[in-house]
Amino acid sequence: MEQDLVFDIGLNNGDDAAYYLHLGYRVVGIEANPLLADQCTRRFENDIKQGRMTVINAGVLEKPGVFTFYRNLLSDGWSSFEPGKRRQAGEWEEIDISCITTPQLIAEHGKPFFMKVDIEGSDLQTLQSLTPATAPPYVSLELNFGDPTIERLIELGYSAFKFVDGETYWHTPPIFDHQIGWRLLRKAGCLSPFVRNAISSLPQRFRAKSEWNPPGKYSPDHYPFTNSHSGPFGEQAAGSWMKPAAALRWLEDLNNYYRRAGKEPSFWWDVHARHSSVHS
Structure with a gap:
């Protein structure tokens, strides 16, 4: 395992990668959108020359190959390999993108200390080809309603979980009008x-x-996070670690909480997981 390595799957504009570089990690950033990949190559030119940053223009899915990518022309954040994402607001175009698997990334670059995944509906696919032996110590993924993400993480040996609001990075839900x-x-x-x-x-x-909560985004080291960041990770993510059974109950309660408010399944939360191989 490479203690100083982070995989940023869903590099987007590179803001998360910049944060990981700020913390002293080497970063392998993977971005399916060729325009964003080019943008990040220019943004991190010096870090790439220093060997601290690698930018890969590819998708990361369950199987390798060339797949259709639906690039949203109005909002990069809505681009996806999932056909259903086309129904979201804005114009889009179809482009063919070469895709690799997470084990292929690990074989080439080493197993990372942390892997962030945010690829608009396809997050679970990055886990499907992993094994307990190849699973990174820490991961974070965007929760997609209906996906058995927690169950898959448990199968891979993850034994501790946190859930954070994708907008604030806090682990507490909002107050809705009916409350x-x-x-x-x-x-x-x-x-x-x-x-x-x-x-x-x-x-x-x-x-x-x-x-x-205090106003603004949760930032224990006072980093100036913006709406394009994913926030702190691992031990620095907000909240206490939950065991698998408690995490499944908490997620069910969260789903019901948003459902009663008429907000489900549109809420935006991330799950952070710690592998059982990590000594707490």
């Missing part, structure tokens, strides 16, 4: 700094709503 009690408490907090400070000082398990 009268929470809304009244939030209103009281707005009117009385004493009430808000009292609630904010409680442990997360008691306050457990994102409105009581």
Whole structure:
């Protein structure tokens, strides 16, 4: 295992890669969109020359080959190998992209310490060809409604999990319009700094709503995250690690929480997982 190596699968504009480089890691960034791959090659020219950054224009799927990529012409973040993503707003074009598997990446570059995956609906495919022996110590993936992502991670030997809001990187859900009690408490907090400070000082398990988090994105090292980042990872990700059974219950509760609010399945959360081979 390469202790200083990160795989950034779904490189996009390179903001996450820049964060990992900032932390001192070497980064292999994989991006299916050729325009974004070219953009990142220019952005990280010096890091590439120094051997700290590698940019690969390819997709990462369950099987290798050439597959149709649906490039959204209005929002790069909605481009995907999943045909259903075409229904999202904006114009798109079909392009053929060469794809590789995660084991192929590992064979060429080594097993990374951390692997970030954000490839719009195809995240689970990056896990399908892995084995417990090749699974990276830490991973993060975007949750896709209906995908057995947690179950697959458990099969691969991951034994600890965190869930974070993709917009704020906190592990607490928002207050919705139908939650009268929470809304009244939030209103009281707005009117009385004493009430808000009292609630904010409680442990997360008691306050457990994102409105009581400090303003802005969760950033333990004060890195200036933007909306195009995925946030901290591994031990630095917000929240406490959950065992597999607790993680499955928590995810079911989260789905039900958003369903009752009429928001499911459109919510954006990431899962962070730690492999059982890591000594906590």
